[in-house]
Structure formats: structure tokens, C-alpha cells
Amino acid sequence: MSIAHHPGEELLLSYASGAANEAVALLVASHLALCRQCRLVVASSEAAGGSLLEDIPPVAMSAQAYQSVLSRLDEPAAAIVRSAHLDSSVPAPLRAYIGNDIDGIAWRPIVSGLAHYPLVTRDGVRARLIRAEPGAGVAPHTHRGEEWTLVLTGSFSDVTGRYGPGDVQTTTPDIEHQPTADPGPACINLAVTDAPLVFRGFLPKLVGKMFGF
Amino acid sequence: MTLPSVDRLNAAICAIAATRDRAAFQIVFDHFAPRVKSYLVRLGASAPLAEDLAQEALLTVWRKAALFDPARASASTWIFTIARNLRIDAIRRERRPDLDPNDPSLQPEAERDAGDSLDWGKAEDRLRTALAALPKEQAEIISLSFLAEKPHSAIAAELGLPLGTVKSRIRLAMARLRLALGDSP
Known part of the structure; x- marks a missing residue:
């Protein structure tokens, strides 16, 4: 898998710092499962977090804090679960939401060739899966906010280029695009939007409203 | 002490x-x-x-x-x-949503990660030095990212800066930190 499009470093930093909400974190973590380069960026950001923790002026714990923790050291703890090696095209962080089998998803049709599956919404930021048959796509639209799209299978193209498995497309409000699935296997991607899309035309507007885009 | x-x-x-x-x-x-x-x-x-x-x-x-x-x-x-x-x-x-760095399903494989990874213990010493040496305006944004938990748009508003400036300072700071780690992706 050769990944050409990565999330912006500010997105990776907000994941490492914990500022990113669950919907954004799901997209970043799923990309990280596929991209060693970005794993290193996040590891360096976390090291910066460690360094800030080291240098922060300490705040005294209560007098009985240590005794209180000591008294709990022998409590039985949940076993440490290590991820099993699974032959799955679903990145590990996404498995908690959809299981291991991407073919088993209960897709909700939108229009011919296009379906979606909502995952999680936090603070108005929506994460969903979108499945597009070759040639199908999302009607021309711009954005009120940012949109990040991680390709899981297949590929799609728009005016900005071609996006394949592992790639993350970042769009900003000024971009108008009409992403369309390329020939080949269906294009399944994880799309995260922080504001509704702005469609051109009456019908796409109506469909967009109905399906919460 | x-x-x-x-x-x-x-x-x-x-x-x-x-x-x-x-x-x-x-x-x-x-x-x-x-x-x-x-x-x-x-x-x-x-x-x-x-x-x-x-x-x-x-x-x-x-x-x-x-x-x-x-x-x-x-x-x-x-x-x-x-x-x-x-x-x-x-x-x-x-x-x-989190990653177990030892998860063997990570791509490229986690085993290879471990094999060619740098010695983070040593690398983090260099990173601390680089963090301390960051220009003040870059260090401020990195620190706010961790200790204020605000979206970068809010940090930009608070500092009276365009969002693009905040993002470019983050990129500059991250480039310096990665350089300090000796990582060349």
C-alpha cells in the first residue's frame, strides 16, 4: 500500500494531545493503523506531551493519596488484552464500531450506487462510512467546514487527484468537488465532516438533508 | 530534593x-x-x-x-x-479510538517498526532539548495544544492569529521536533 495523502500535522497533533473528539480520533487512528510515517509523527507529538508533563509545576496530592492507592494494588485487575492478529481489511480502531467484516455492514442506500453507515457523532462532527460503486459519487458540493476522507477499499477521484487505500483527503470550505469512485472494487471510505455539506442543485440538496450530509 | x-x-x-x-x-x-x-x-x-x-x-x-x-x-x-x-x-x-503499538495487524507490519525504530529513550532527550529551543511563538502553540485542549481555531482566535498561521507554526515546530528525533520519513 503506498499512501500519498496524509492527514495534516495539526490533525495528528490534536489526536496526540487528546483534543480531537471521538469522530476525528477514529479517522486518525484508522489511518495510523495503515501508515508508519504518521505513527512516527504521533509518537513524536506524544513525546512532546511527555516532556510537557515532566516540566509542569506539580500540584501536591492529598496526604492519604499514596496509602489509598497502595491499598488498591492487590485488587484484581482486568486482564491485559493484546490485539489478536486478524486477517481483516478493517483497521483495528474501526473494529470496535463495525466488527471485522467490512462485507457484513448493514448499508443504508442513499441513491443508486451510493450507501452510507453512520458511526459516531460528537460535537457536531460526524463520522460515517460511505460505499460507492464504480462510477457513483457524491453530487457537486462545497463545505461549511472541513471534511476528511480515509479510503479503506477501492479508490476515488476528483478535481484534486486520486485517492487510494490509506489515503486521507482533506477538503476545506473553498474546494468544490464531485468525488467519484474509480473503476474496480467498490470504494469504501470513512468520512468525517464538521459541518453539513453545501450541495448545488435542488435534488442533491434534498437528498443531502434527508441523509444528514 | x-x-x-x-x-x-x-x-x-x-x-x-x-x-x-x-x-x-x-x-x-x-x-x-x-x-x-x-x-x-x-x-x-x-x-x-x-x-x-x-x-x-x-x-x-x-x-x-x-x-x-x-x-x-x-x-x-x-x-x-x-x-x-x-x-x-x-x-x-x-x-x-486507540492503537496498540504492538498490534501485529499494523501496516507496514509492527515487527518491522520495532526492528528499524530509533532508540526512543535517547531520542526523547534530544526532543526535549529541541522543544526547549523552539521559537517562542511555536512553543506556545504546542503547549496550548496539550494544556488547553482547544481546537486550533480557538487557539488562533485567542492569540488573534489567522488559522493558517497557527497551522504553519505547528508544521514548523513538528518539523524541528522530528529533525531532533533523527527521523527522516
Whole structure:
């Protein structure tokens, strides 16, 4: 898998710092499962977090804090679960939401060739899966906010280029695009939007409203 | 009182993993619990909640010490990630989509990651130096990213800067930090 499009470093930093909400974190973590380069960026950001923790002026714990923790050291703890090696095209962080089998998803049709599956919404930021048959796509639209799209299978193209498995497309409000699935296997991607899309035309507007885009 | 060195704290966590060493745990507790508490207060937790979560974080250190790998992260970085995740879970009540760095399904394979990874223990020393040497306007944004938990748009508004400037400062800072780590992606 050769990944050409990565999330912006500010997105990776907000994941490492914990500022990113669950919907954004799901997209970043799923990309990280596929991209060693970005794993290193996040590891360096976390090291910066460690360094800030080291240098922060300490705040005294209560007098009985240590005794209180000591008294709990022998409590039985949940076993440490290590991820099993699974032959799955679903990145590990996404498995908690959809299981291991991407073919088993209960897709909700939108229009011919296009379906979606909502995952999680936090603070108005929506994460969903979108499945597009070759040639199908999302009607021309711009954005009120940012949109990040991680390709899981297949590929799609728009005016900005071609996006394949592992790639993350970042769009900003000024971009108008009409992403369309390329020939080949269906294009399944994880799309995260922080504001509704702005469609051109009456019908796409109506469909967009109905399906919460 | 002199602070325990990075090596001593790393070794203490390894001793907890190997022999359930309570003396080692006290060193780690005394050093990190007040820092974790401070971090949580900085991010808006009340003092009693920060106290509870700091205790919980150190209990997690005891329980998960076997997962600590000083070749991957220093004690402070590992404990930062524990505190960050506990906070997301307890205060935001959200699930944290996370990665187990040892997950063999990571692509490219995790085994290869480990084989050619740098020595993070040493690399983090260089990173600390680089962080301290960042231009003030870059250091400020990195620090706010961790200790204010605001979206970068809010940081931009607070500093009276365009969002693009905040993002480019982040990129410049991250490039310097990566350079310090000796990582060439």
C-alpha cells in the first residue's frame, strides 16, 4: 500500500494531545493503523506531551493519596488484552464500531450506487462510512467546514487527484468537488465532516438533508 | 530534593513489571502523581476529580507496567498517554479510538517498526532539548495544544492569529521536533 495523502500535522497533533473528539480520533487512528510515517509523527507529538508533563509545576496530592492507592494494588485487575492478529481489511480502531467484516455492514442506500453507515457523532462532527460503486459519487458540493476522507477499499477521484487505500483527503470550505469512485472494487471510505455539506442543485440538496450530509 | 532521572523512572516501571516492586512504585508515584494532577487541573478538572484521576492513572501504571517498553517511549510519555486517555474517558465520556503499538495487524507490519525504530529513550532527550529551543511563538502553540485542549481555531482566535498561521507554526515546530528525533520519513 503506498499512501500519498496524509492527514495534516495539526490533525495528528490534536489526536496526540487528546483534543480531537471521538469522530476525528477514529479517522486518525484508522489511518495510523495503515501508515508508519504518521505513527512516527504521533509518537513524536506524544513525546512532546511527555516532556510537557515532566516540566509542569506539580500540584501536591492529598496526604492519604499514596496509602489509598497502595491499598488498591492487590485488587484484581482486568486482564491485559493484546490485539489478536486478524486477517481483516478493517483497521483495528474501526473494529470496535463495525466488527471485522467490512462485507457484513448493514448499508443504508442513499441513491443508486451510493450507501452510507453512520458511526459516531460528537460535537457536531460526524463520522460515517460511505460505499460507492464504480462510477457513483457524491453530487457537486462545497463545505461549511472541513471534511476528511480515509479510503479503506477501492479508490476515488476528483478535481484534486486520486485517492487510494490509506489515503486521507482533506477538503476545506473553498474546494468544490464531485468525488467519484474509480473503476474496480467498490470504494469504501470513512468520512468525517464538521459541518453539513453545501450541495448545488435542488435534488442533491434534498437528498443531502434527508441523509444528514 | 533532586529529581529522579529519566533512566531511573524507566527502570522503576520495569521493576514494577518484573517483580511488583513497591519501592519502585513509590518513586514513580511521588514523581508523577502530582504532575498528572497538575495536568488535569490545567485542562479544567476540579481538584478532587484531578486527585481521583491521578490516583487512577498511577494505579494503571502498576497494572499495565508489563506493557511499558522503554525502547518505545520514556516513562513520562507513557504516563502522559495514560492520563490523556483516562481524562477522555472520565471527563468527555468518549471512547478513545486507540492503537496498540504492538498490534501485529499494523501496516507496514509492527515487527518491522520495532526492528528499524530509533532508540526512543535517547531520542526523547534530544526532543526535549529541541522543544526547549523552539521559537517562542511555536512553543506556545504546542503547549496550548496539550494544556488547553482547544481546537486550533480557538487557539488562533485567542492569540488573534489567522488559522493558517497557527497551522504553519505547528508544521514548523513538528518539523524541528522530528529533525531532533533523527527521523527522516
